[in-house]
């Protein structure tokens with residue numbers, strides 16, 4: 001199968017970097033084809049604007065979605081956006097590897113979505129959710145969080161993690177048609193021992209070996 005791993009962490013020696021490398025290794029050993037978008041190392045520019053396009057629909061007033069529809073019709077996306085869009089279109093499974101920052105993805109990943117998930121190309125004209133462009137593809141969030149698991153339970157300090165992730169699960173992934181798999185979470189890796197972190201890497205490896213047998217979750221449960 002074809003897998004895209006998107007990494008959003010500034011330090012490759014981090015736990016997220018280790019999960020990213022483990023993911024590539026395991027999936028390739030299983031015979032899958034892997035492509036990556038390592039956003040920091042590639043210095044992906046997350047700031048959306050006219051730089052997204054080679055074409056111009058309205059030079060007097062910039063409205064992103066109208067420019068996106070025009071670019072879709074005229075092959076007008078800037079090269080960096082076109083490259084990322086083709087990777088998303090190519091894959092059967094998309095993995096986002098990131099630390100949770102302020103209850104969401106790091107800004108570089110949010111900017112990647114803002115620029116790459118374009119109207120016309122990735123959604124629009126009632127192509128969303130069950131009729132989404134990426135119907136049949138799977139997506140999974142693989143993330144680390146700073147707090148302990150108890151803090152992310154329903155009555156915990158931060159509230160239920162599924163509630164925190166809902167804007168991503170529903171608003172970005174399900175909206176564009178992906179089947180969303182149960183998120184893979186590492187709680188407070190900073191407070192774990194080296195052995196515990198190695199066990200986390202082994203847990204990820206084991207899960208990835210069977211990832212294509214998993215069923216999607218209901219993103220509306222919270």
Ligand SMILES: Cc1cc2nc3c(=O)[nH]c(=O)nc-3n(C[C@H](O)[C@H](O)[C@H](O)COP(=O)(O)OP(=O)(O)OC[C@H]3O[C@@H](n4cnc5c(N)ncnc54)[C@H](O)[C@@H]3O)c2cc1C
Pocket residue numbers: 009011013014015016017018098099100101102103104144145146147189190194197198201
């Ligand atoms: C801007 C910002 C906002 C944040 N907002 C939130 C929030 O809203 N909610 C929340 O819960 N947390 C939040 N945090 C905390 C953040 O989510 C955690 O710091 C992060 O998830 C930890 O993951 P990491 O990859 O950065 O860990 P790191 O600190 O990089 O890694 C943990 C340890 O793992 C070690 N390690 C690396 N590779 C291996 C390996 N192969 N084997 C064994 N050990 C290894 C590293 O050396 C390190 O000691 C925020 C942090 C920032 C900076």
